[in-house]
Amino acid sequence: MAHDDELEAQVDRWRGYVHSRQVISTADVDELEDHLRGQVADLRATGLDDDEAFLVAIKRLGNLDAVSREYAREHSDRLWKQLALVPDDAADSKVPRWRELAVVLGLAFGAGVAVRAGISWFGDDEVGLVRNVGLLVLPFLAAYLGWKRKAGPRTVAAVVVPFVVLAVVLNVYPFHPEGSTELLAILHAPVVMWLVVGLAYVAGSWRSDGRRMDFVRFTGELAIYYTLLALGGGVLLGLTAGMLQIVGLDPGPGIAGWVMPFAVPGALVVAAWLVEAKQDVVENIAPVLTRIFTPLTIAMLLAVLVVLIASGGIVEVDRDLLIVMDAILVLVLALLVYSISARDPFAPPGLADWLQLVMVGAALAVDAVMLTAMLTRIAQFGTSPNKIAALGLNLLLLVHLGASAWRSARFLRGRGTFAQLERWQTRYLPVYGAWAAVVVLVFPPLFDFV
């Protein structure tokens, strides 16, 4: 038996090695494995031992580079990885082929129905609709992820309870009309909800840094797939609308009232399904984009800094500028997290890591300028919910960026590991969710719902 175990282990390692060639599909590896086992069995029958038989069999299969070139000549299409949404061989998966598709389409339709019902329910109360739109859509996404992960009752509770609490808070709090606490709640509630979606994504293992990083990757890919779906959908809608206009029908009300309420939320669930289905079929694109945009962002940050300093009076920085600057810093953070998520933790420091450090440094400088401006404003005009929320976010960003800069500098100088820098990111992310929850739950009563 021990011999067989050893042979199985060797075959497993070989499978992994062959499978790393993208032109050799899983079915091909199965076929080659069948061949290998036949050869090994025959060689053993002639008196070779397991090791010898395995080595000879491998040798006879030929140089893997040459063989994969042959496969590539026959299956050049595989170099363009194919997305098999509905797996061909049901033998591998226990779930029937079409069940997942049915669940996805059902949930996408459900999200559409929820949004459509919300539009009818709130009628002219547009703020009410905006306040609730996340609650109408994201539970369907969380439901899909939970279904996919076969979430246990604790995960279900951890997802359902926050959604219920948010639904109650957002609709029961007596917000003043057009008050800033309501706007803040509207802006921050999606952050909390996204964290809850993350709980559904990681299912039981919410403590695992690796799973948290997977959720970060999922978020980036989801954004890209969603954008692509939106572009494709836009083209389709535009063509349809153009055709209808030529015929003399006005497509406006139909599109605004019926197509968009179903398409926009539905596409989110479908995009999540695509990200889940592709697994490793398509290279992750978000990290590729970060590589391109890191140097460009450095240029932008430096330009912003120069403008801020050259314009003289930092005190005159107004609220709109602060909001834009916060958006820029959040973008920098996303770039940082995505480039970290895609990096091989064991690779030695390289140019990209230096660029990243420069970017974080520039962002820190911008953040410091902004914090100064904010504190000056608060000292001059007193506090307001908006200012406190912005101040809090900037402090969070400052801590995040500062610690990231420190850790990546240590890594670049060989004093720390990349894993420490990566862990810092995943450990810190929930803090944003907690802060957003404070803004949604505590700020309105604290500031009398103004």
Next chain:
Amino acid sequence: MHFDKDLVAASATPLVLGILADGDLYGYAILKRVGELSGGRMQWTDGMLYPLLHRLERLGHVSSSWGTSETGRRRKHYAISPTGRAALAERQAQWSVVADALRQVWEAAPRPATVVEGWA
């Protein structure tokens, strides 16, 4: 015996089709049959057989189906198709012309000595 790559490539298709014409087989059994037929003198790089089989499948000369081996593993069986038989007949005709011509050449000019001496 080592065979030139081009010769292997040229003879592989008719050999595989000819072997499949006798009955459906899986990859390893096809290779074993090649070994038997050539008395063990023809040894291919085993891994090259499968891309060839896939090419023949794409051309419609063979069809494949997944079954299970005696040990219960997945095993892909290949069967020759009518177009494969037609292709085989054509190749057979071509090869008999080649073999016939070669035989006459061999008869006219006796085998050259493998080592040519007297060069210095």
